[in-house]
Amino acid sequence: MSAYDELLGRSRQLDGKDPLAGYRQLFVGADDPQVPAYLDGNSLGRPLQASVERVRDLMVQGWGGRLIRGWDEGWLDLPQQLGDELGRVALGAGPGQCIVADSTTVLLYKLARAAVAARPGRHRVLVDRDNFPTDRYVLEGIAAECGLELDWLQVPYDGGAEPKSVRAAVGPDTALVVLSHVAYRSGHLADMRAITEVVQASGALMLWDLCHSAGAVPVELDAWGVDLAVGCSYKYLNGGPGAPAWAYVRSTHQQLAQPIQGWIGSRDPFGMEQGYQPAEGIRRFASGTPPIIGMAAMQDMIALIGRAGIGAIREKSIALTSYALDVVDTLLAGTGAVATSPREPERRGSHVTIDHPGARTATVRLWERGIIPDYRNPCGIRLGLSPLSTSFEEVLRGVAAIAAELAGSAPRA
Ligand SMILES: *Cc1c(COP(=O)(O)O)cnc(C)c1O
Numbered sequence: 001m002s003a004y005d006e007l008l009g010r011s012r013q014l015d016g017k018d019p020l021a022g023y024r025q026l027f028v029g030a031d032d033p034q035v036p037a038y039l040d041g042n043s044l045g046r047p048l049q050a051s052v053e054r055v056r057d058l059m060v061q062g063w064g065g066r067l068i069r070g071w072d073e074g075w076l077d078l079p080q081q082l083g084d085e086l087g088r089v090a091l092g093a094g095p096g097q098c099i100v101a102d103s104t105t106v107l108l109y110k111l112a113r114a115a116v117a118a119r120p121g122r123h124r125v126l127v128d129r130d131n132f133p134t135d136r137y138v139l140e141g142i143a144a145e146c147g148l149e150l151d152w153l154q155v156p157y158d159g160g161a162e163p164k165s166v167r168a169a170v171g172p173d174t175a176l177v178v179l180s181h182v183a184y185r186s187g188h189l190a191d192m193r194a195i196t197e198v199v200q201a202s203g204a205l206m207l208w209d210l211c212h213s214a215g216a217v218p219v220e221l222d223a224w225g226v227d228l229a230v231g232c233s234y235k236y237l238n239g240g241p242g243a244p245a246w247a248y249v250r251s252t253h254q255q256l257a258q259p260i261q262g263w264i265g266s267r268d269p270f271g272m273e274q275g276y277q278p279a280e281g282i283r284r285f286a287s288g289t290p291p292i293i294g295m296a297a298m299q300d301m302i303a304l305i306g307r308a309g310i311g312a313i314r315e316k317s318i319a320l321t322s323y324a325l326d327v328v329d330t331l332l333a334g335t336g337a338v339a340t341s342p343r344e345p346e347r348r349g350s351h352v353t354i355d356h357p358g359a360r361t362a363t364v365r366l367w368e369r370g371i372i373p374d375y376r377n378p379c380g381i382r383l384g385l386s387p388l389s390t391s392f393e394e395v396l397r398g399v400a401a402i403a404a405e406l407a408g409s410a411p412r413a
Pocket of ligand 1: 180
């Protein structure tokens with residue numbers, strides 16, 4: 001039996017005993033022959049068929065039928081209601097601490113700005129060098145705006161922030177630390193609980209970016225004492241392109257003052273008062289009119305995560321990334337490709353990155369054939385394995401096509 005046949009047999013076995021296998025059929029295009037392998041669900045999750053119906057109903061009956069009455073009939077409460085539901089099924093957050101709003105970029109700005117204002121007299125902010133660009137850029141802007149210094153945490157190329165490296169980098173002048181739970185390139189999974197403790201022991205506040213965790217990697221925001229977190233909803237929460245983000249503000253921090261003082265975050269939006277007075281509770285972190293159409297699709301995915309269970313989703317995610325690494329080790333041997341994600345499953349999120357000098361051109365050619373991994377600079381092919389919509393056989397199809405493409409473009413020794 002060839003190595004490929006062996007891997008194929010194993011993929012079918014794994015799919016056969018996967019308790020979540022049936023969920024894949026609920027997604028639009030799961031068996032589209034034009035897309036033999038979608039390995040980019042960590043950048044844009046597939047739509048659920050149920051969301052297609054929901055968006056249609058919202059437009060025809062909600063918007064078209066109820067018109068402006070819709071705001072009083074549920075739309076205004078949706079950001080908090082969805083936040084509570086998301087907190088319950090995926091974040092380990094009790095009610096009244098999560099809200100859906102804005103984009104991740106804007107929420108990062110609002111929470112980071114509120115956090116540094118709550119630590120007057122401290123002048124430094126710690127962020128890791130490999131954090132997602134928007135996180136780094138937002139903090140550069142806040143540092144310039146508030147006269148703060150940024151400290152850049154250096155992290156290994158195939159790793160991420162560790163409690164030890166964070167402990168060595170924080171001090172009595174640190175106001176805030178901003179890190180991603182799952183590193184967007186390497187897939188490294190940080191020890192959220194331990195790092196939060198280290199940061200809080202220094203007197204600083206900790207803001208976690210959960211873009212690559214929410215919906216795939218469980219967290220316990222309440223139990224782990226997390227101060228602040230943000231995440232997006234178009235990755236593993238399948239909210240669709242540009243769907244709004246979410247924020248978590250621990251109940252004990254809800255006196256923080258965020259800088260974008262809009263009417264929706266005010267005490268009485270329809271009182272139209274003079275002088276901004278913030279709302280009590282999580283709503284004060286909202287600013288403007290909530291994006292109702294943008295919040296439609298994520299509702300079905302949040303419900304599905306609740307049904308499947310985030311623990312079972314994590315188990316499948318680990319099985320998928322472990323299988324993907326085995327396939328990479330077998331089929332990409334000799335192509336010059338190097339896996340740059342952590343090998344220990346408990347230190348890995350739901351994606352795996354492979355570096356190869358020909359990654360960029362290979363990805364362009366693969367996309368033309370409907371083999372869709374992600375490309376990330378400088379030379380990484382990222383396999384994002386969304387647990388509810390990805391099968392083991394799909395992983396094999398995708399990685400085998402990547403192997404053939406890279407073998408063709410490998411620099412000859
Ligand atoms: C995807 C992602 C973002 C996206 O921010 P937007 O404002 O939605 O564009 C931010 N941070 C991280 C870590 C991400 O992975």
